Amino acid sequence: KDKNSTEIYEGDIIEEYDDGVYHWVVKWDNECACFYLHEQNIGETFYLDDLISVVSKGKVIGNIHEHPHLLKIEN
Numbered sequence: 535k536d537k538n539s540t541e542i543y544e545g546d547i548i549e550e551y552d553d554g555v556y557h558w559v560v561k562w563d564n565e566c567a568c569f570y571l572h573e574q575n576i577g578e579t580f581y582l583d584d585l586i587s588v589v590s591k592g593k594v595i596g597n598i599h600e601h602p603h604l605l606k607i608e609n
Contacts, residue, residue: 547596548595569585
């Protein structure tokens with residue numbers, strides 16, 4: 535669940551404010567059989583402890599199917 539207790543699913547976009555605004559996508563890794571977060575603008579991927587840290591500070595703002603515009607690459 536995110537900081538607002540909203541359940542999180544694969545394909546959800548999580549917005550996190552840290553030293554900037556990040557839009558993480560929840561993805562599934564078949565090799566590891568686990569979920570991970572990916573942020574395309576900074577090229578970061580987080581598993582396990584880092585994932586929990588982002589999720590606890592972030593909030594679900596949509597998903598990649600209904601809101602793909604939220605993932606536009608920033609210049």
